[in-house]
Amino acid sequence: MEKGEDTVNRIVIGIGGQGSFIVNNILRMLKSKTGKVPKNEEFLIIDTDQASASACTEVEERKKIILSRPDTILMKNANRWLPDPYLSAAGAGCGQHRIYGRAMYNVHRERIFSAIGAAASELRNRTGGKDFFIVMVCAFGGGTGSSMLLDVAIDIRDWISKQFGSQPLIFGIGILPSSKESALPTANALGALKELHFLMSHTEDIIIDDKIYSNPFKLFFLLGRDLQGLNRDEELERAIPRFLLDLGFLPGGTVETKGKWLDLNDLQNRARGYENRFDSLGYYECVFPTEKLFLYYDIEDEIPGVRHRLVEIEARISDIRGKIESERGELERFEGRIRDVQRAIESYESATGLFYHANVAATTDAKAKLDRARKKLSGLKEEVFDLEIRASDAEEEKRLTERNLERLEALKNKLLRDILSPLNTRSYHQIELSEEEIRSLKKFREDLKTLSFFGIMKKLGREEEFFRWTHSPINEGDVIFNPMVNYRHSIESTMASRYIDILHDYGFLSLDAQGNVVNEEEKFGHFIAVLSTRADNFDDARLGGGAFKSMVTERFAKDADVLKLDTPARSHSFAIYTLMIGLQPWAPGPGLPPRLRELEWLEKAYTESDFVKLQRHHSLFYGTPKPFSVITEIPYSPGVEEKNRDMVTNYWKDYELLEKEVIWNDVPIVLAQCLKMFDDLLTGLDMAEDIKNVRIPDPESYSIANLTMLVHGLENASKSMENVRRWTKEAERGFVLLKNELDELISKLRGMDAGAPAEAKAEKMLRMIDDASRNMEILIDRIDDLSNRFSGDIKAVIERSMVFLGKIPSEETTSSVIRHITKAESEISKIREDSMKVAKGIKGMGGPLALMLSSLKELKKITESGELEAKIEVNKERKEKMKRVELPDLSTTLRRDEE
């Protein structure tokens, strides 16, 4: 990007408390970087909380759109659909009720509009440019930002398009709540995500009542407030402004970079095709602590001077105190003298007669002077008193300053600790320095300012470490794993390896060069790593950007790029910003955790709300049933506000953050589960079959060894029987779950109008279905056979054992033999009892298996024909249950039991 006049108008809008706070931060950082706000930029905040808006001191007062709460009558008049409990809000702002935020938007829409419109017109007049780049920031958990974001975005896009004839480029930034937040903001976030996803999924313009209902965002970045349980608010506050400022999106045209790199047009092109998916940012930075070092050195130099000065001040104050004492004595002495002189003057004056002469003028003058001196003296006495107090104050102040000095000492020690052993995280690494290095670098203090990061590390003889912390995160791909949301890039750790093997065998997954599991369908769109530092910190030979790109494209993203951003201002830091474009938040398969981990707690909080409470978590389409009806094709009843509102709530309740065609990705996983379960069943049946093979000695050849062998055999058989009994119970449950999962999948394929799968994929799926069906048929036969003869086989074993026990000669029945016989009889009784349950269990498996077989046939039919019925018959109760239940791992149970 070349330096020069940039006519793209930029508007940054923060909505709600958190959004406004972030905009304030951006503005502060921008001012500290450039000293002023460029003429092509406007910063606006929209908030319903006066106190929160007032705290945004960097934002001009006239750019703060503060929406006051109207009285309940006005609120009701403007929002007939608004339920009475939400006519007012508790607490500050919208009281975290999105429905109230929606109503507030309806009341203040014109004001918001005119304020943003005025800002846009001002920009247009100032720059002459008609292109607009808008960044909108808000938190998803609150009531104001999350409820107004979509409407503001749509309105401002439509207005700018109409006024200036050019569609603005809008980026959205949404902050997701942390797992520690309460249910209200957490559930709000899912409500906002659902609405945002709904709008993002609509790429075609649908114009209703002069409003265009389509995705206004080119990119929408989701950022989380905590990662792996650690609060990242601080990082978030730093990363968002720095991302926008360092990468040159703000301030436009003045970014201090050289060469061509990622500009707004590039970014738009890379986002093409992924507008309906989410995006996220990653941030990693390695720094050399130059600023900390300089501060440490400054403090280190300052402390002795301050201490020396304090000693001097103490001595002087002590002198002054002594002087005050002596001066007080002097003043008292002079008071006496004044009295004496006064008396002398009086007697001089009073003497009259022939032999006396008094100089009246002199005495008058002396008296006046004396009087003045007396007054001065009394004033001085007060001053001395005052001075004494001031001296005491100064002493107190000195003691405070000593404490300040202690604080300075503590600060110095803290800095030293920070420099010696910094608190490094996965996204922030500060180079550690030894005390010797700190001392040695002080000599080159001035040189440090001009030296590059690499230059300093070279001076310290730590070049390899520099490359390890700056270039290796790219070479080894570590930066992939630092998005600012809890995002799972790989399905590997969330899926049993046996499923992966099956999916791999059928060609749905592949393995990359490092042996990692790759699912082409589940890769996200673009991964762009932007390295921002001074040019001489790069070593192209060591960077290996090509290797990084191939690693990322092999495993995670459809496309990847590494861009170097020569930022002269960043001489001692090496920042890596990652843009992850086209993230899919949903789970890669049924029963698996979502890729966006935040969804786990958002969904949990959302589903805890009953229907009445659910409406406080939603905003879009409340009060506008007509566009809702046109877009969703669900008919509405004009004028029946409550019914329409409940219809919208119901729609959002059932809305899933999922693309229709993605449902096909679930098919291979469910089939892999079927195949795995069949394998496990075969193993289980083998085990059941094996029980009858217990070795029973010949009753005619009794010996104590044979008896011991029989008891041991019966013990093993009893254990196996008990295991098989437990296993049949688990298997039955597993079958029911798998059957439900299969039915659920079929319902979704039918109901969501998922289209037809790709031909190659369909072929593989059909092969899987055939194999699964064949296995099932084999299993049904085997179960049928085994259930018919299992009881008979076990009965035979029991009978043969009883015969052996019955033929033990009576003269051999010592106490030890009796103990053995008792043990054998007890095991036989247990086997008999369990065998009946096992036989019943094995027989019971046949039913669900037959049902599953029919489901598989149905699935085959859907896959083959691709003709999907639009009938939605989703068993909601089952769906809710399925969400929380995992399929039992029968193989593990078996292995454990075998052990």
Add this chain to the structure above:
Amino acid sequence: MDPLSIGILIVALLLIVEVVVMLLKLKVDKMLLLMPLIGVIFAVISFALNEYREEVLSSLSGSTPYIVIYVILALGVIFGLFGVAVWFRGEKEARKLTSAVKSIDSAITGIESDIRGSGMEIEHFAEEMSSIKRKVEDYETKEKGV
């Protein structure tokens, strides 16, 4: 006119000058003016006696009339000189008192400037210490920023 009369007249004139000076220039007490005035009167009497010696003092023989004239003149001079002496004594006393007052005044002024100096010094210390405090706060702010 004989030389004695001229002499007496000069003395009288000198005494009149003394009265005038005392009255107009030195502004002495009226009581003290009586002295030179009495002196002038004695001088005038001695002048008159000298002038009308033949008529007034003819009864006296030899040099007695002269003795009388001289004695009266001497009395006039004594009165004149006494007046001056009293004035001097009063003035001396006044000067003494004035200088005492002056010394008190200057000593107090000295103390005042000392106190003011100490006050300013304390003020300076307070400023210096608050600048140290500001510096510490500044360092703390910087530390948060790095």
